[in-house]
Structures are given as structure tokens and as C-alpha cells.
Amino acid sequence: MSSDPVCIDDFEQHAKTFLPKTYWKYYSSGSYAHISFEESKNAFKRLRLRPRVLRDVSSIDMSTSILGDKIDFPICVAPTAVQKLAHPNGEIATAKASYRAGSCMVLSTWATSTIEEVAQSSPKGLKWFHMYMLTNENDNLSRIHRAEKEGYKALVVTVDAPYRGSTTKDPLYMPPHLSYINVESYNCVLNNPDTATEEELTGVNPKNTWDMIQWLRSATKLPVILKGVLTAEDARLAVQHGVDGILVSIHGGRQLDTVPAPIEVLPEIIAAVNNKCEVYVDGGIRYGTDVFKALALGARAVFIGRPVLWGLSYQGEEGVYKVLQILKEEFRLAMGLMGCASLKDISREMVVHQSRYS
């Protein structure tokens, strides 16, 4: 790339030309016809903003808190697997950038850096740990204890993947120097993908039910966030089971195709939850105006997945930092132009569907 990227699309273009084809495919793919993946971005484009004028926006405060911990702006880092395909420092670079930016990072179970080295690389950074509830209960318990010991502040439990979506049906053949370093038992399976069963390849226990929350409660005092809830019915069940947060997500369009875009589902979840837990959203967020729309529709914060991988592939820690800074500054500008000096000024009626104007 001849000049520095100035928007998230620029980082994506760089990654597309820079990354080896198989890594690019692994990161960028959605499942089946890519309908949900594309919709996650297009749905934002169908929303229109209704700005207010003549309000004092000379100083703009984007800070907020998630589960009681302060962040400088409401844009956090979603869990994404195998970040060392994008840069040799992988998750460690991401954690450092997230800390420098004043954000929160979620470390994936399928990380290529250990729970401990990521924690120790940014001891003061706000970090949550992502849990896949695997068939091996001792494995689950061990990861929870390691995350607790290293100061991760919450568990993000992904519930939309009892089986792998079609995008990952071709197992990613890891380069020999990398592994799913936090889950040794899974590496054995992946080293022999041709003989492994579908259940073994998925890793996640398809027998999991809502009882899992109770098990988690007995295993840890950390707050629990469910990632991948897409209906009011399940949001109500999540609240009944005492979760602390819901991350509305379609897994970056990599699991069940033709589910609606997360931003379209968000209002239904917000209504069902009725302020009983925090609600966040991820999927397709590429502009500061997308962040604004998500907050106007009720999200407490948003998470980004692929943009972080594009930043990593561009310049490691510095690249992720730039991605976060660009989105943060775009969001600041959106707030100013919308007449909002702080997050509490962002309100529901500021976002409407485009059909209102056609």
C-alpha cells in the first residue's frame, strides 16, 4: 500500500494482498452463500441518522463502562482465532494495542498465544476470556482457572457453534510452528483431521444446554456473557439463568447462514432483556456511524473481529492500535455531527430505517 490506511476498508485491502491466500480465505470467509456475512454490513447502510443541531459539542466524551470497568470508548475487540497467522506477535500485539487504546480485548479459546503470556504482556489492560465449552470438562475448568488467575475480568461463552459452520469445514492446516496452545487435547485432533469425527473437529460439546450456566456459576465467580443469542426467547432465558451480559452476534457470518444481521436483531434483544443485563453487539462494524447506530439501538458497546485481524496483518500492535484509533475518531465525529456530547445524549429516535424516507 502506497500510503497509510485511512479507513477500515483500506486495512482490508492491504490484508487481501499481503496475507497468504489460505490465511486470507480463513479470516475473510463467511459460511455457505455469505448472505448473513454480507447482510451484517449492509444492514447498517439501510439505517438513516437523524441529527440534532445547535447543541454544545465542543467537548465530546466517549467513555463508558462494561460490567463496571471503564473503557475510553465503546469499541472493543471480539475473540478471533489464530491471530498469529496475521502477525508473529498475534494476540499479544492485540492485547497491547487494546490496552494502549483504552479498550477491552476478548482472548479466544482458539488463540495461538497462551492465556498467561497475553495477560502478562498487558497486565493493566482490560481483558475478557472467551470460552468454548468443550466436551472435556477438565479442559474447561482448567482454562477458567487460568483466566481467573491471570486477571481476566469476565467469561464470554459462545453458544452459536455446537457444530462448525461451513466456512471452516476444511480444517485449517496450521503451520507447524503454531498450535491451539491453550487446548492441548484439541491439537491432537487437528493433527489428524482426516480420522477425527465431526464432534471431535468441532471441539464444542453439542450436548450443552442451559444447565451449562449453572455449571459455570459453580465453577467461577467471574461474570458470564453469552455470545451468539439471536432471539427474544433465548434472551429471556439468558436473563432467567442470571447471565451478566449478552453479545448479539452471528459469529461474523461464519456459522448459520441466512440468520438476520446482528444490528437488525438488536432491538428485539434489548426489549426482551429489559435492562436486566448488559447487551453488546458485533458483526459488520466498519465505520464510526455503525458504532453510533448500534448504541442508538441500545447496545452498551460494540465489538470488532476482522478489522483487528486486518490491522494485525498491516503492522502488528501498531496496526491494531491504528484500527481502533480510526474507528474511535470516526465515532467521535459521528457524535459531534449528531449533536451528542456524551453517550447518554445518543437516543433511539436518532436512527430510523431508510424506508421512512422513500
Ligand code: FNR
Ligand atoms: C471469529 N469469531 C469467533 N467467535 C468466537 O466466539 N470464537 C472464536 O474463536 C472466533 N474466531 C473467529 C475467527 C475469525 C477468523 C473470524 C473472522 C471471526 C467471530 C468474532 O468473534 C466476531 O463475532 C465477528 O468477527 C464479528 O464480525 P466482524 O467484526 O468480523 O464483521
